[in-house]
Amino acid sequence: MAVPRSTHPTASRTARRPLVALAASLLALAPSLALGQAKPRPGTLGGTARPTGPVARPATPARTAPPPLPADSARPLPVGGIVMDSVAGAPLAGATVQLAAEADRTITHTAVSDSTGRWRIPAVKPGRYLAGFFHPTLDALGIEPPVHLVQIMPDTAARLDLGTPGPLAVRAKVCPQAPSDRAVLLGSVGDADDGDPIPEAKIVITWSEMRISEEGVRNVKRRLPVRVRPDGGYLVCDLPADVDLVANAEAPKRRGGLIELHLPPRSLTRRDFALGDSTSVITVVLPDTAAAREGRLQQPITVARGNAGLTGTVRTRDGRPLQGARVQLWGSDVMGTTTEAGNFALSGLPAGTYALEVRAIGYAPKRVPVTLAARRTGSVGVVLDERLNTLQSVVVQADRTKLQKDFTGFSERAKRGMGGRFLTEEDLAKRSPIVMTDALRTTPGISVVPNGTGFGYAIQGRGGCAPDVWVDGMRVFDGATDLDQLVRPTDVAGVEIYNGAAAVPAQFMGAGGGGGCGVVAIWTKRGR
Template sequence: MLKRILSTPIIAALGAVIAGAQTPAPASPAGVASLRGIVTDSLHEIPLRGALVRVENTTREAVTDSLGRYRIDSVSAGQHRLLVIHPLLDTLGISLVTQPMSFAAGDDKEIFLSVPGNETLVSLLCTAARRALGPAALVGFVRDADTEAAAQGAKVSLLWYESDPLGFKKTPRVREQQIGADGRYRICGLPETMNGKLQVFRGGVQTGEVPVELGGTSGTNLLAMRSMSISSTSQVVASASTDTGAKTTIVRGRSRVTGKILNKYGQPIVGARVELQNTGAATKTRANGDFTLDSLPSGTQTLEIRQLGFAPTEVAVELSAANPQNVTVKMTDYVPVLSEMRVTANREHGLSDVGFADRKKSGMGYYLDADQLKTRQTVQFSDMLRTVPGVRVQPGGNGTNVITSSRNPTGGCVTFYVDGAPWQQMTPGDLDTYVRPEEVAALEVYNGSTTPAQFQQPGLTGCTTVVIWTERRINRKR
C-alpha cells in the first residue's frame, strides 16, 4: 500500500519550529514496511546527493543517489523517526530529524525530506539581535589538518570592504571568532551582499586567504558556508613584525601538491609560475603543464598562478601530509579592465591598508606610486627600476633583464617581495616574465639597514629590497 507524505518537517537540533506532519493511521507492530522518497537541499535548490537517511535506533538506512532519491526496506512496524546525515549539515553545525511517524505492516511510504532554506537557517543559527545588524551569516568548521580534530584555540578572521553608494570609498570591516572545543564558528549580522576573504590563524601559522561571497548574482544567498583546516605541525622558518604590529611568517611542512595548468581550451601552459600564498614556495610548469610543490604547510592554502597573457589566478587547496593533493587549473585570458576614477580611489585606500602610505612618509626608502609609474611608459617590469637609486638593470638574455644592486661593483644581492610575500626567482630576471608593467600599483625600494622588518630575510639583511604591489592586490574585492 503506497502512502505519500510531502515535505516532511525536519527538526534542527538547535531548535527549529515544527509544523504539524501528516502521519498514517496506527497499525499492528507485526510485519515490515518500506519507504522511499527524495531529499532536497533547499539552501542551494538542488537534490541532496550522498545523504545518509536512517531509521532511528535501527540498522535500516540508505544513501541518496545523484537525484536525491533513497529507498529503505524491511522497516519494523511501529513509531519511527528518520535521521538525515550529510557533510552539509556538519558544516552548518545542526542535526536533522523528522517527527515520529507510524509505520504499519505492508506500508510503502513516499516521504520527501528537505533541508531548510537560507532565511530559516539564518534564523536558527543567529540571534535576533545579531540579525538586526545584517541579514546574512557565515558558518563553518575548522579542523586540525594533521590530526583531523577540532582546531581549538584557532582564530577565524573575515575581512571585507563596504563601499559608499558611488563605490569610491571603501571602509574595511573585520569580524573574528575564536574556535572552541567543537571546532565550529558562526559569524552573524553580515550584509546581504559581500565579497570578502577568510583566514584562520593559530600559533604563528596562517591559512591561505579564501574568498567568501554573500548575495551572489541573484542576491538571495544569505548563508555562506566554508570549512577550513590549519596545521599543528608546520614549522615557522622566518617571522617579522610589520609597521602595524602584525606578523608575517614563512612556514614549511610535510605536504605536497601536484597538478596541471591549462588554458581555456584545455591545452597545457608551459612555464607558468605556481606559488603557494604566504610561503615563498614556487615552481614553474613543465612542457606538459605539470607542476610539483613540496615541503608545504598543511591545511587550507591558496595557490597563485601567473603567466604573461593570462589573468592571475588563485585556487584554494586542502593540503595534508598524509594525502598529497592534485589539482587542475584553467587560466583565462588577460583582459585589462579600467575605470579610472574608481580604480584611483580604491588604490589610495588599498595602499594605505598595506602600509605603503605610512612607510612613504618615513622617507626611509624610494617610493613610486601609480601616477609616477604611469609616466614611465615601460614595456617590461624591470624598466620601471632603471632610474631608481641603488638599482642596476642589465640585459640578461631571452628578452629579460637582470636586476642587481649598483652599490656593489660586482653586482650586489636584490630580494623581491610581491604583494607582501617573498618572491623566489626561478631564473634571473623572471619578474619580466610574470609581472606586467600595467599590473604594478606601487613600488618600494630599500637598501640594507633601511629595509622594514617585514621585508627582511635571514642572512640577506644587507641586500637591496624591491617591494612590488599589484593592482590586483590593492584593488581586489573583499
C-alpha cells in the first residue's frame, strides 16, 4: 500500500540538539561517516531526486582532507534541494535543514522545507559545511539525524538533496529480530490541531485469523494494543503480512477513527495518527426514527461530528473526473456526492485521523486515511482505479402467492416489534444506499467490515460472528459475506434484523441456520 507522509506541523519543535553538537560527536566517533561518498545513495545524501545542476558534493574520502577554502575566496551563493522521506517515498515537508561551517561552527544557516520538500538558503559562502536536518519522522523512526560533510564550490549555485534512511535500513535498526515474513509498523500520535505528542495514547490493531484446535477451525479476532512513547512515537515489530488490519489511536477524552492497513511481508510502514480533543469532536446521538414510528424500544445511533472540513477530487485511473461518486467519513454521518468536475466538499467533520470512503457504481470502493483539523480545511485526491466486473443477471422464480404471504408477515411483525428492528422502503430511501451493506451501516448490533477480498463488505453480528441471511423466505449460505451481490437496495421492500437467537422468529430457525449470531431477513418488491 502507499504509505502517507507525516503532516504534523511540528518540525520546528523537534530540533532536540543543535546540529553542530551532534555533528561534533559523530565526527569524533566516526569521521568516515561524516565524509560520506562522492555519489549519493537513495535514502541518504541525495535522497531519490536527480540533481539538475552542480551539486554540493561530499568531500572525496582521502588520507588527507583538502584544506578549507578561504572564507573570502568567492561571493555567497544560493544553496537548495529537496528533503525526502525514503520510508514513505515522498517529499518531506516541514524539515529543518541546517548548514554549519566546519571551521567555525558558530556560522550556521537554516531553512525549512515546504510542502514539496524543497528548501533554499539564499546566500552561503563557499567552503566545507556539516549538513543535516531535523523532523518528527526521525523521532518516530528512532534514529539520529544523518549528518554529512559537504564542500560547496565557488561561483556555482549548489543543490543538496537529503533524506531519511531507506525502509530496509530502518527495519534492520529498529526491529533487528523481526521475522522475515512479518511486517513492521511505526509512526506517531499527535494532536489534530497543533501536532503536539500525546504520550498517554495507545495504538490498537485488530485482525482476524484462522485458529485450528481440537474443537475445529475457528475464525478468531486478535486485538493488539501498543503504548505510545513519551515523545508520541510507537513501534510494532511483529505484525501479520498480507492480512487486512484495522488500526486506530485512543487516548482519554479524545476521539479518532478506524483506518485499514494491508502490509506486505518484510515491509516497514509509517502511519501517523491524529486525535481531536473534547472541543473539536462532538458525539451526537441520532434518534431511532424507525423504532419511534413503530412504537418499539429505541436504540440510539452514536456518530462523531465537529468543525473540521475536507475538500477533494475523485478521478478515474486515466484522470477523468468522476461525477456522482459518494464520499463518507467512517464514524460520522456526514456524506456528500461529487460534482460534474469530480469535486466534493464536506463540513461538520470531527478532528483526527479517519478513513474516507469513496464509492461509485462500477468501481471497487476505496478507503483512504485523512487527517482533519478544526483550524484548517484538509484536502485529498482519490483515484478509483479498480473496475468491477458486471455480474450476469440472475432470475429467481418463486410462488408469488407465498411471497405475498411472507411479506404480509413482515408487515405484521414490524407493527408488533417482535424483538427486532425493521427497515421499510421509505427508511432505505432516506439512507441513500448504493449497496445493501450501506443500508445496514448504522444499524445497532450490525457491523459492516471489509470482506477480506480487497473490495466489498461483509456484515457481522454482536461478537464478530456472521448472522444468517434470508432473502424472500430462503436462507442464503455465506449471505453475510456476499450481501451486496445478492440484492440491490432499490429492489428491497423491507428488512428485518434480529440481534440474537432469543428474538428470531421460528420461520428463520430452519434450513441449517440456528440464528445464534442473529438474522437479517430481506424482502424484495417481487413479494408485494
